[in-house]
Amino acid sequence: MTDPVIELENVRKVYDSGSTRVEALKGVNLRVRRGEFLMVVGPSGSGKSTLLHIMGALDTPTSGRVRIAGREISRLSDRELARIRSRYVGFVFQEFNLIETLTALENVMFPMTLAGREDEELAKRLLLKVGLSEEHFDKFPNQLSGGERQRVAIARALANDPEVILADEPTGQLDTRNSRRIIKVFRRLSDEGKTVVVVTHDLSLIEWADRVIVLRDGQIVEEGSPEEVSP
Amino acid sequence: MMITMKMAVRNIARRKVRSLITILGVAIGISAVVGVSSVAKGLQHDIRVAIGGSASLIVKSKTAPDPLSSALDQSVEEKVRRVPGVQRTVAVWFNNRVVTIGNRRTPIMIAAVEGGQYDFVVGSKVQPIRGRLPRDGEAALGSLVWNQMRPRVGDPVDLSGVRLRLAGEFRTSSQLANMCMITTLNSVKPLRGNGISCVFVQTRDPRRVKREIERRVPGVEAIETSKAVHNMVNSLRTVEVAGLVLSCIAGLVGGLGVANTMLMSVLERRREIGVMKAVGATKARVMKVFLMESLLISLAGGALGCLIGTAGTYALVQVIQKFKGKPITVCVTPDVILEGFLVAAGIGVLSGLYPAWKAAKVDPVKALRHE
Numbered sequence: 001m002t003d004p005v006i007e008l009e010n011v012r013k014v015y016d017s018g019s020t021r022v023e024a025l026k027g028v029n030l031r032v033r034r035g036e037f038l039m040v041v042g043p044s045g046s047g048k049s050t051l052l053h054i055m056g057a058l059d060t061p062t063s064g065r066v067r068i069a070g071r072e073i074s075r076l077s078d079r080e081l082a083r084i085r086s087r088y089v090g091f092v093f094q095e096f097n098l099i100e101t102l103t104a105l106e107n108v109m110f111p112m113t114l115a116g117r118e119d120e121e122l123a124k125r126l127l128l129k130v131g132l133s134e135e136h137f138d139k140f141p142n143q144l145s146g147g148e149r150q151r152v153a154i155a156r157a158l159a160n161d162p163e164v165i166l167a168d169e170p171t172g173q174l175d176t177r178n179s180r181r182i183i184k185v186f187r188r189l190s191d192e193g194k195t196v197v198v199v200t201h202d203l204s205l206i207e208w209a210d211r212v213i214v215l216r217d218g219q220i221v222e223e224g225s226p227e228e229v230s231p
Numbered sequence: 232m233m234i235t236m237k238m239a240v241r242n243i244a245r246r247k248v249r250s251l252i253t254i255l256g257v258a259i260g261i262s263a264v265v266g267v268s269s270v271a272k273g274l275q276h277d278i279r280v281a282i283g284g285s286a287s288l289i290v291k292s293k294t295a296p297d298p299l300s301s302a303l304d305q306s307v308e309e310k311v312r313r314v315p316g317v318q319r320t321v322a323v324w325f326n327n328r329v330v331t332i333g334n335r336r337t338p339i340m341i342a343a344v345e346g347g348q349y350d351f352v353v354g355s356k357v358q359p360i361r362g363r364l365p366r367d368g369e370a371a372l373g374s375l376v377w378n379q380m381r382p383r384v385g386d387p388v389d390l391s392g393v394r395l396r397l398a399g400e401f402r403t404s405s406q407l408a409n410m411c412m413i414t415t416l417n418s419v420k421p422l423r424g425n426g427i428s429c430v431f432v433q434t435r436d437p438r439r440v441k442r443e444i445e446r447r448v449p450g451v452e453a454i455e456t457s458k459a460v461h462n463m464v465n466s467l468r469t470v471e472v473a474g475l476v477l478s479c480i481a482g483l484v485g486g487l488g489v490a491n492t493m494l495m496s497v498l499e500r501r502r503e504i505g506v507m508k509a510v511g512a513t514k515a516r517v518m519k520v521f522l523m524e525s526l527l528i529s530l531a532g533g534a535l536g537c538l539i540g541t542a543g544t545y546a547l548v549q550v551i552q553k554f555k556g557k558p559i560t561v562c563v564t565p566d567v568i569l570e571g572f573l574v575a576a577g578i579g580v581l582s583g584l585y586p587a588w589k590a591a592k593v594d595p596v597k598a599l600r601h602e
Contacts, residue, residue, distance in 0.1 A: 049600075050596075053596050053599075056509070058508070058509055058595050058596060058599075059595075059596045078513055078514050079513050079515075082508070082511055082512060082513040082514075082516075083511070085508070085509060085510065085511045086510065086511025086512075087511070090510075091509045091510065093506075093509075093599065095502075097502065097505075097506045097509075097599065098506075099238065099503055099506060099507075100503070101237070101238050101241035101242055101245065102234065102237065102238060102241075106234055106237065109234055110234055110507075110510060111510040111511055113233075113234045113235065114507075114510065114511045114512050114516060115511060118233075118234075156510065157510075159510075160511070
């Protein structure tokens with residue numbers, strides 16, 4: 001449990017868009033341990049999404065060091081970063097972000113295609129695993145409900161058997177019942193050995209996590225077990 | 232690979248009207264390419280068939296620019312025949328004369344061929360489609376002149392006072408030959424005296440025999456038919472290339488349409504591009520996805536353009552033939568179609584490059600930001 005899969009050291013991120021300068025992260029130190037279920041909570045605008053993007057090599061820090069799978073990402077090429085996103089991490093988003101022109105099954109197979117190993121049987125198993133029934137496999141995203149879409153998105157994140165699942169407000173557009181179902185899927189994945197990082201502003205979900213960090217104004221202000229952090 | 236292909240097809244299908252307009256734009260350019268090429272190919276075919284036949288050398292007077300306007304004494308043929316390496320000679324007399332059949336008069340190019348060895352002189356098989364090929368004292372009309380004059384087999388033909396019997400109508404694959412009247416050399420003796428235009432020569436070694444003929448027979452030049460065909464086809468190719476450049480400009484306009492459509496598509500699908508990158512697509516991969524789409528649009532335009540171009544060219548030829556009476560050979564060969572598709576593929580890749588590059592540059596973080 002001491003082996004970190006993702007390691008952030010004094011990470012700062014500044015967005016400079018002409019007139020406005022936003023400091024999204026102000027020196028974050030964080031180690032994500034192998035197999036843990038980590039939840040990052042905080043109000044909107046606290047830098048949660050930025051943190052998640054940097055953890056998944058989708059964004060790069062303005063300063064500080066990020067090590068993913070033991071590799072310093074500032075030294076990696078576009079190709080190598082893409083490889084990390086393809087094989088080592090799996091993203092799940094609030095807006096599901098499925099590709100509209102692909103069916104549920106094809107959406108799960110898409111990352112496999114990018115990695116050069118399409119496996120339809122595996123894609124079907126993953127969809128069943130996250131609780132999507134077979135009748136939905138050939139439907140397009142706009143024919144599915146929010147909960148169903150998020151299941152497809154989770155199956156897609158699992159497509160290339162990544163070490164880490166990174167989820168950005170995965171329950172943000174779901175009702176309470178569906179939120180619980182989805183968070184249970186993450187809990188189960190974590191129990192099976194996957195490292196899971198979920199970013200959320202919904203404090204009712206933290207009971208499912210192993211560890212919680214609270215982010216405010218780009219800084220970690222609190223860290224501990226769900227019981228310790230609970231207000 | 233299959234999945235990215237499906238994505239491309241479904242994206243094109245999803246925006247039907249826009250895709251269709253873009254495809255039409257490409258199709259117009261490609262149909263111009265196909266039209267110009269098939270007409271140029273037709274002309275080349277005519278030349279190949281009109282010059283040469285199975286003869287390998289044509290002996291003409293040194294001063295004449297071409298065999299049609301050459302004038303020689305028929306004794307030249309005997310001298311040529313004695314040159315070592317010459318296997319066969321056929322003397323031909325070309326002349327443009329007013330021909331009278333019944334009450335119709337019209338100027339026609341006459342080809343009087345020694346011994347009626349027409350196939351030796353004309354590049355393609357001379358086929359009688361009515362009556363028979365002419366013997367001494369007879370003449371036959373090419374299908375195009377026949378249709379113009381509408382005579383009957385057996386009608387008397389008057390050639391400046393020489394009377395021949397109309398033996399029939401013939402056709403070759405050369406439209407130029409189809410505009411001629413053919414007869415034997417003996418039939419027009421009173422008109423030509425001892426004159427001939429040129430001598431068609433068969434030999435196995437054209438290059439050596441050409442030098443021999445020019446050395447032994449004064450005042451003549453021997454042209455290698457393969458070279459003559461080559462030269463004329465080459466000069467035509469310049470015209471063809473010029474036409475192609477013009478039609479490529481039409482293609483360019485189609486390409487701009489594709490570029491515009493693809494740029495819009497990239498703008499609309501920024502989020503999708505962000506997703507692709509988040510699940511592991513490299514920049515090169517994103518580019519490929521969009522290039523595939525522009526290639527598909529362009530190839531669809533290419534296919535449609537080949538159809539429109541072929542049909543349009545044949546239709547245009549029919550119209551021209553009807554109103555001007557001028558025949559045009561059109562050859563829609565596989566390489567004309569291939570050329571159409573290649574130009575379309577070129578348009579697809581070129582016009583897709585900039586949009587694809589824009590797509591590759593999309594910042595996934597910005598594209599995925601909550602709205």
